Amino acid sequence: MESFDYDLQSVQETRNLARQAKLAQAELAKFNSEQIDKIVRNMVKAAEENAVSLAKMAVEETGFGKVEDKTFKNRFASTELYEFIKTMPTIGVIREDTVNKVTEIAEPVGLLMGIVPSTNPTSTTIYKSIIAIKARNGIVFSPHPSALKCTNQAAKLMHDAAVAAGAPVNIIGCISKPSMDATNELMKCDEVAMIIATGGSAMVKAAYSAGKPALGVGPGNVPAFIERTANVAKAVKNIIASKTFDNGTICASEQSVIVEECIRDQVVEEFKRQGGYFMTPAETEQVSKKLFVKGHAMNAKMVGRSAEVIANNAGISIPPGTKVLLGEQQGVGEGYPLSYEKLTTVLAFYCVKDWQEACDLSIRLLHNGGVGHSISIHTENPEIARKFSEKPVFRILVNTSSSQGGVGASTGLAPAFTLGCGTWGGSATSDNVTPMHLINIKRIAYGIKDFTENVNNSPSFSCEAQKAGVSGSISEDQIQNLVEEVLSLLKKRGDY
Structure with a gap:
């Protein structure tokens, strides 16, 4: 009975986190580049200041790795990452092709689900939080049970730093009562638009079978x-x-x-x-x-x-x-x-x-x-x-x-802790995942070729073709007529 109650609480918590984060993301989607950069810089600062304490927590909780190396990873996932992405265009007009008259405009994906491994729990949480916010997305994390405390602490630090710099409350969340039911609920809930899965093969496969876009990574051998x-x-x-x-x-x-x-x-x-x-x-x-x-x-x-x-x-x-x-x-x-x-x-x-x-x-x-x-x-x-x-x-x-x-x-x-393996490894991307993978791009495209004349004159071509098709062969007169029609069209367009 106790286990049943825990599972119910776990699923309900997940639903609440997703709903709250989705509402927060709708607000974040209205932010401009200056506002987003201010938020990201504060998150980077918080990660830098807490790099050592988070590393100690991760080693103590999981028993994996070394404090000095996890400290480096936490800094790499924040400070080094920021240097790479700070000028990356992820908001508004991100490209204008004046020759082909196409304008590209970035839109956020929406709410993300982040699956976090026990091997790199704090650095992965920092990294995914920063690239999510850079692209104006919210994110809710599903932590590995054996790295629950340090993952939650990293997510809380990222959330509080983001909110302190102006982000909506609940923009970053983390399940505190992990269970398979909760993870499955988050994968399939309507609020989540995309899954970023870093972990074991089974978890990555589950993410890809959830019925929505996913960026997963395969094992490395x-x-x-x-x-x-x-x-x-x-x-x-x-x-x-x-x-x-x-x-x-x-x-x-x-x-x-x-x-x-x-x-x-x-x-x-x-x-x-x-x-x-x-x-x-x-x-x-x-x-x-x-x-x-x-x-x-x-x-x-x-x-x-x-x-x-x-x-x-x-x-x-x-x-x-x-x-x-x-x-x-x-x-x-x-x-x-x-x-x-x-x-x-x-x-x-x-x-x-x-x-x-x-x-x-x-x-x-x-x-x-x-x-x-x-x-x-x-x-x-x-x-x-x-x-x-x-x-x-x-x-x-x-x-x-x-x-x-x-x-x-x-x-x-690209600095990343989600390394795509392409279709060969069952991944949707072969890249090191960046904020550019977490945006939708809409395009304004102007007409640059006039096809109305071809459309208007197309019946005469089809008519002659139909005549040839009926008889099963084409006469010299029909060939001559076709040539004259083509030359006439070219003259009208100034190409002859």
């Missing part, structure tokens, strides 16, 4: 290929920096390292020198058993954990200072557990003959969970980078840390 011309020391440094960043909780983090035979020993020694530990087959099996439950579903207790914590749980001994664990795999799929996504400090390790074999292996890994997302390449040969651009992903990250590169921290990509 990023292969990292170290090609023979690569700067090996730099490549290994980038991979370790990426995989240890927040203990591998970003979906763009590397999952497998692929090296060519000719540089295998050099790569292995470099990993060892920089804090990598190569597990024996027996140790790899022990760690794999701890990493996964029910086949290849990630064990939540091992997500975002340090190499030391994972080793201790698996009962293996590793050298002090170990940063990542590497396990060699001979194949992909069932029987090769490290070939699946691992949002923690563990990497699969593969050795191949050449770059063609690396290409084939990368494709198999991507189709094992991660198609459409990202691939990482370390090479000094531009031709190799171009060859890998043919792979079924939408982010080809060259000579950089994949985690930071994918979200736009170390590359020129």
Whole structure:
């Protein structure tokens, strides 16, 4: 009975949040660029001031990642994001094509639903709140139950900062009593115009089946290929920096390292020198058993954990200072557990003959969970980078840390914590999601071509064509008549 009451309260709370946010959004839709920028700047300020406290809350509540890295993510999702979007036109006339006489006008999508993962709860909430308001949308969040407190706190901070700068009350909301019934209610309620889903595959699929527009992201199972011309020391440094960043909780983090035979020993020694530990087959099996439950579903207790914590749980001994664990795999799929996504400090390790074999292996890994997302390449040969651009992903990250590169921290990509995987990965977009994905565009289009003359004279053409069609052939006289008609029309239009 108690559970039944909770579910009812949860659904009712969700309905109230959606109704209130929808009313608030109708008011926000009337705001001009200056008003919106003032609101967004205050939200950024609040996120910056609370970056550390929110990071501490997230680590304490979920056990995932590191405070210093979550602090960086909170700042990246606000200050760095703002620098990228501050001049982005999202209100009123956003483009005028004087040649083709088309004017584009931005309109808000309406009320958004934001699904938030437990791996990046506060940064995702900050990011989605800011891009929603920038496009004059309201947003209601559905938090992951294991990150409830920190997600609610981030949403409250964003709401209060927005309201303090002039936004309508209730423009940002967050479910405080999460349940599957509440999430489903929010997905399907009439007030919600679009869903932005960041989370597990099941949740993203549910968002796409809710019967309304959705922007979802698929899993990342990023292969990292170290090609023979690569700067090996730099490549290994980038991979370790990426995989240890927040203990591998970003979906763009590397999952497998692929090296060519000719540089295998050099790569292995470099990993060892920089804090990598190569597990024996027996140790790899022990760690794999701890990493996964029910086949290849990630064990939540091992997500975002340090190499030391994972080793201790698996009962293996590793050298002090170990940063990542590497396990060699001979194949992909069932029987090769490290070939699946691992949002923690563990990497699969593969050795191949050449770059063609690396290409084939990368494709198999991507189709094992991660198609459409990202691939990482370390090479000094531009031709190799171009060859890998043919792979079924939408982010080809060259000579950089994949985690930071994918979200736009170390590359020129848009700063984002929602990374689309395109139709290959079951997503509606292949982009890093920005405010431009959260607007509707209406167009005023003037006539620039006069077709009335063609329309008025079209019966004569159809008449001759009909005559030819009846007889099944066309005579020389009919051909001559058609030619004369065409020439006559051209003369009238001044084209002959």
